[in-house]
Amino acid sequence: MPEPDLAENPRMQDDPPPRKGGWARLSESRNGLGFLFMLPAVAFLLFFLTYPLGLGVWLGFTDTRIGRSGIFIGLENYIWLFDDPVFWLSVFNTMIYTLVASVAKFGLGLWLALILNRHLPFKNFFRAIILLPWVVPTVLSAMAFWWIFDSQFSIISWSLMQLGLIDRPINFLGEPWNARWSVIAANVWRGIPFVAISLLAGLQTIPQSLNEAAAIDGATPWQRFTKVTLPLLTPIIAVVMTFSVLFTFTDFQLIYVLTRGGPVNATHLMATLSFQRAIPGGQLGEGAAIAVAMIPFLLAAILFSFFGLQRRKWQQGRD
Amino acid sequence: MADKTEDHSAPLEQFETLPRRILVVYLPLAVFVFVLLFPFYWMTITAVKPDSQLTDYQNHSPFWVVGPTLDHMRFLLFETSYPAWMWNTMIVSVASTVIALFTSVLAAYAIERLRFTGARITGLLIFLAYLVPPSILFIPLAYIVFQVGIFDSRLALILTYPTFLIPFCTWLLMGYFRSIPYELEESALVDGASRWQILTKVVLPLAVPGLISAGIFAFTLSWNEFIYALTFISSSENKTVPVGVLTELVRGDIYEWGALMSGALLGSLPVVILYSFFVDYYVSSMTGAVKE
Numbered sequence: 193m194p195e196p197d198l199a200e201n202p203r204m205q206d207d208p209p210p211r212k213g214g215w216a217r218l219s220e221s222r223n224g225l226g227f228l229f230m231l232p233a234v235a236f237l238l239f240f241l242t243y244p245l246g247l248g249v250w251l252g253f254t255d256t257r258i259g260r261s262g263i264f265i266g267l268e269n270y271i272w273l274f275d276d277p278v279f280w281l282s283v284f285n286t287m288i289y290t291l292v293a294s295v296a297k298f299g300l301g302l303w304l305a306l307i308l309n310r311h312l313p314f315k316n317f318f319r320a321i322i323l324l325p326w327v328v329p330t331v332l333s334a335m336a337f338w339w340i341f342d343s344q345f346s347i348i349s350w351s352l353m354q355l356g357l358i359d360r361p362i363n364f365l366g367e368p369w370n371a372r373w374s375v376i377a378a379n380v381w382r383g384i385p386f387v388a389i390s391l392l393a394g395l396q397t398i399p400q401s402l403n404e405a406a407a408i409d410g411a412t413p414w415q416r417f418t419k420v421t422l423p424l425l426t427p428i429i430a431v432v433m434t435f436s437v438l439f440t441f442t443d444f445q446l447i448y449v450l451t452r453g454g455p456v457n458a459t460h461l462m463a464t465l466s467f468q469r470a471i472p473g474g475q476l477g478e479g480a481a482i483a484v485a486m487i488p489f490l491l492a493a494i495l496f497s498f499f500g501l502q503r504r505k506w507q508q509g510r511d
Numbered sequence: 512m513a514d515k516t517e518d519h520s521a522p523l524e525q526f527e528t529l530p531r532r533i534l535v536v537y538l539p540l541a542v543f544v545f546v547l548l549f550p551f552y553w554m555t556i557t558a559v560k561p562d563s564q565l566t567d568y569q570n571h572s573p574f575w576v577v578g579p580t581l582d583h584m585r586f587l588l589f590e591t592s593y594p595a596w597m598w599n600t601m602i603v604s605v606a607s608t609v610i611a612l613f614t615s616v617l618a619a620y621a622i623e624r625l626r627f628t629g630a631r632i633t634g635l636l637i638f639l640a641y642l643v644p645p646s647i648l649f650i651p652l653a654y655i656v657f658q659v660g661i662f663d664s665r666l667a668l669i670l671t672y673p674t675f676l677i678p679f680c681t682w683l684l685m686g687y688f689r690s691i692p693y694e695l696e697e698s699a700l701v702d703g704a705s706r707w708q709i710l711t712k713v714v715l716p717l718a719v720p721g722l723i724s725a726g727i728f729a730f731t732l733s734w735n736e737f738i739y740a741l742t743f744i745s746s747s748e749n750k751t752v753p754v755g756v757l758t759e760l761v762r763g764d765i766y767e768w769g770a771l772m773s774g775a776l777l778g779s780l781p782v783v784i785l786y787s788f789f790v791d792y793y794v795s796s797m798t799g800a801v802k803e
Binding site: 222223225226227229230232233234236237240241243244245247248251256300303304307308310312316318319320321322323324325327328329330331332333335336337339340342344345347350381384385386389390393438439442443444445448449463466467470471476479480483484486487490494 | 551573615650674776779787
């Protein structure tokens with residue numbers, strides 16, 4: 193029988209360590225060790241997330257420009273923005289963009305999830321390729337849309353012209369409303385997979401027996417969907433849609449690639465306007481003020497999700 | 512998750528007739544798949560089309576290519592800084608993923624298992640940090656990056672990407688750690704293991720699927736990141752792929768679609784290849800974060 197290796201397992205030695213330094217005490221108490229383990233993550237988040245968040249709010253109250261530190265000017269940036277029609281246009285655009293794209297993503301995503309929840313051949317294969325738009329870098333797939341929406345050589349225009357439905361190419365990104373619908377379409381295209389796959393995961397947790405029981409009681413498929421599936425899916429819908437709304441509301445990449453806010457600011461979202469004013473425009477203070485103006489909307493979205501979750505607890509009885 | 516699929520599919524399908532099934536299942540599915548994949552097809556076909564066919568829809572069907580060419584790829588690889596962008600993106604993604612994984616493992620373990628005072632609140636705050644979008648942070652971060660003196664360097668991205676990776680990874684790993692039985696840790700404690708030994712010898716080997724999920728997800732998020740890279744990097748040789756393709760390959764009003772689409776295609780390949788090997792991990796990390 194081999195001797196137990198004492199060096200490797202200190203607990204097998206008889207005598208405990210004679211005295212403990214500060215380090216040993218820190219690494220043995222629950223809170224001390226917790227502090228040590230949390231330190232790297234917390235340091236990162238404090239310095240690169242919390243501090244910038246506060247700094248952003250502060251910059252919004254100053255007239256800082258690139259290369260020149262600013263002074264406190266109170267609410268001047270906000271007063272200036274309040275009278276700025278372009279800012280209000282960007283708020284309007286952001287609302288339309290978020291609302292239409294989120295509703296479309298939800299509807300189409302739920303539909304796709306319901307289809308994928310059936311018995312299908314090659315189901316895992318379909319699930320895998322459907323997630324592709326979400327995996328590929330947004331900027332790069334947006335460039336494919338840029339080319340698809342080309343004013344002269346758009347493949348959509350060409351196909352419609354071949355079918356005889358239109359007689360000249362559609363100016364997808366050159367007209368205000370065309371441009372708005374085009375960027376929304378691209379956003380929906382990218383967002384469907386996330387919604388569909390997340391809701392599919394939710395659907396798979398609903399026991400089949402509930403649906404069967406309802407069917408035996410004579411419920412139509414529509415009734416089974418609205419009275420059994422949908423209520424059970426609500427908590428997941430609340431979370432998925434909160435994320436979806438959040439990311440749509442703060443979207444930047446798609447607009448930056450497709451239109452840069454044009455034509456005549458018709459597709460500027462608050463995020464792109466903030467970038468436009470702050471980085472190429474050099475007005476860091478004003479850009480920060482626009483970014484800060486997005487925060488109330490984000491809080492509203494988070495609270496919406498929070499109460500959505502509360503409702504679930506209430507529906508299921510207290511915990 | 513995948514093995515439950517068979518049990519909980521839509522019920523009573525056996526009573527459906529075939530024509531009805533085609534109408535409500537296969538047809539919509541075909542349309543979805545076509546729409547979701549067409550942009551990739553279009554990207555690929557454009558990337559290999561000779562310039563002469565690119566806009567000549569009269570003589571060549573735009574949907575197909577006669578005599579595919581690698582000229583665009585060659586141009587990209589040998590006459591632009593594309594390889595440098597690829598290299599930058601790779602370094603930045605790998606480095607920020609490693610940092611994020613290391614810090615998140617420690618944080619998730621502390622929150623979930625050490626249960627220090629205030630662990631629940633910390634977990635909640637980390638989740639809230641996940642909800643802070645980069646588009647409201649990039650202006651103050653640009654200011655900080657400039658003050659610290661790392662503007663226009665890869666370090667600026669390596670240090671800022673973990674801000675959106677750590678909350679996500681921590682949240683995901685907390686879920687995985689929660690599923691590991693306490694008894695294992697307790698018996699290791701009784702056997703005299705330190706917390707560090709428990710973490711590295713007991714918990715982490717059991718949480719490998721979670722580590723893979725978090726790692727590939729973090730890598731993909733870093734690879735796809737755009738707004739920080741656009742703001743913090745100014746010189747061509749330090750750019751990442753998404754920024755480089757968009758800002759350097761578009762010159763004036765002449766769009767070289769072949770080169771642009773080649774750039775988009777090559778830039779997507781690393782994440783798509785990674786994805787194809789780890790589909791299930793992606794799905795579980797995406798849905799895992801939502802279901803918690």
